[in-house]
Amino acid sequence: MDEQLKSELRRQGVVATTLQELYNWGRKSSIWPLNFGLACCAIEMIATTMARYDLARFGAEVFRPSPRQADLMIVAGTVTKKMAPQVVRLYNQMAEPKYVISMGACAISGGPFKQGYNVLKGVDRYIPVDVYIPGCPPRPEALLDAFLMLQRKIDEQQLTGPSRPRHLQAKLPSEFDVPEYGEHDLTPAHNDSIWHVPLVHISNAGKNESGRD
Amino acid sequence: MTNHMYLPVIVLFIAGAGFAIGPLALAWLWARTFSPQKSGPTKNRIYECGLESSGDAWIKFKPGYYIYAILFLIFDVEGVFLLPFAVAFGGFTVAEAVSILVFLILLAEGLVWACQKKVLAWS
Numbered sequence: 023m024d025e026q027l028k029s030e031l032r033r034q035g036v037v038a039t040t041l042q043e044l045y046n047w048g049r050k051s052s053i054w055p056l057n058f059g060l061a062c063c064a065i066e067m068i069a070t071t072m073a074r075y076d077l078a079r080f081g082a083e084v085f086r087p088s089p090r091q092a093d094l095m096i097v098a099g100t101v102t103k104k105m106a107p108q109v110v111r112l113y114n115q116m117a118e119p120k121y122v123i124s125m126g127a128c129a130i131s132g133g134p135f136k137q138g139y140n141v142l143k144g145v146d147r148y149i150p151v152d153v154y155i156p157g158c159p160p161r162p163e164a165l166l167d168a169f170l171m172l173q174r175k176i177d178e179q180q181l182t183g184p185s186r187p188r189h190l191q192a193k194l195p196s197e198f199d200v201p202e203y204g205e206h207d208l209t210p211a212h213n214d215s216i217w218h219v220p221l222v223h224i225s226n227a228g229k230n231e232s233g234r235d
Numbered sequence: 236m237t238n239h240m241y242l243p244v245i246v247l248f249i250a251g252a253g254f255a256i257g258p259l260a261l262a263w264l265w266a267r268t269f270s271p272q273k274s275g276p277t278k279n280r281i282y283e284c285g286l287e288s289s290g291d292a293w294i295k296f297k298p299g300y301y302i303y304a305i306l307f308l309i310f311d312v313e314g315v316f317l318l319p320f321a322v323a324f325g326g327f328t329v330a331e332a333v334s335i336l337v338f339l340i341l342l343a344e345g346l347v348w349a350c351q352k353k354v355l356a357w358s
């Protein structure tokens with residue numbers, strides 16, 4: 023619908039909307055996060071939900087202790103390799119549509135513990151991440167910013183058409199492979215369908231060999 | 236048009252049922268129209284905090300407390316009957332007094348039987 027006509031109608035006291043806008047408005051205004059903290063970032067996440075920062079303003083105060091009732095997974099903290107299968111399994115058990123915020127340097131890349139033998143170097147190796155927040159740990163304002171960013175992202179999603187999100191496409195999977203404990207590392211080391219080794223040498227650009235891990 | 240006495244009740248009933256059924260029907264229609272079913276083996280498994288789930292959610296519990304609960308219920312109901320009995324105690328005929336006595340003796344006998352069967356011994 024024409025934006026100009028819509029604002030003109032609104033000035034006359036008539037609210038016009040589309041099904042897609044209503045749907046997105048409903049979803050973005052009632053995102054229920056999973057009650058799930060891994061490390062020190064979780065403390066900041068808890069602070070965000072409390073009275074001072076008050077995540078409830080945006081309709082997300084209901085932290086659910088079960089993945090069955092949650093829409094948003096805030097990966098708050100270092101994901102150890104021992105914990106990674108559990109994180110992926112919890113993500114798989116969440117109901118569609120589901121979103122992931124990768125909170126803090128550790129969840130993005132391993133952070134200060136990247137060299138650690140037991141640290142997963144970024145949760146996006148196994149589950150698709152919608153919003154990344156840098157910081158060690160990020161302040162509650164940063165989490166609020168990420169949350170608003172996610173709301174804007176939801177607001178722009180299409181209900182139909184080829185660019186509609188994953189949860190509306192029947193062919194795309196809702197579950198991602200759960201890694202297993204291998205002899206030295208998790209097997210597989212990453213999920214090929216969502217994560218690729220980043221380009222390290224510019225001379226490799228355009229070739230299949232993308233770089234090194 | 237005749238103004239039926241129960242018309243407001245019927246209208247309220249229909250509105251109430253609509254409030255209950257309407258959202259469910261809308262959600263069902265929405266799921267049929269837009270949302271594809273996305274289930275999988277991990278998603279359908281019973282929830283165990285992210286760990287590999289084992290077994291079935293439908294397990295049997297040993298009903299150790301069951302007999303206790305039944306006995307308590309019987310004497311709880313007996314208490315309700317005893318209250319009007321105590322209030323009207325003065326004006327009873329012999330037949331009424333005997334019948335309430337039989338009622339009490341039957342229940343007490345049941346308790347003695349349960350004691351002898353060692354139902355009340357916790358094991």
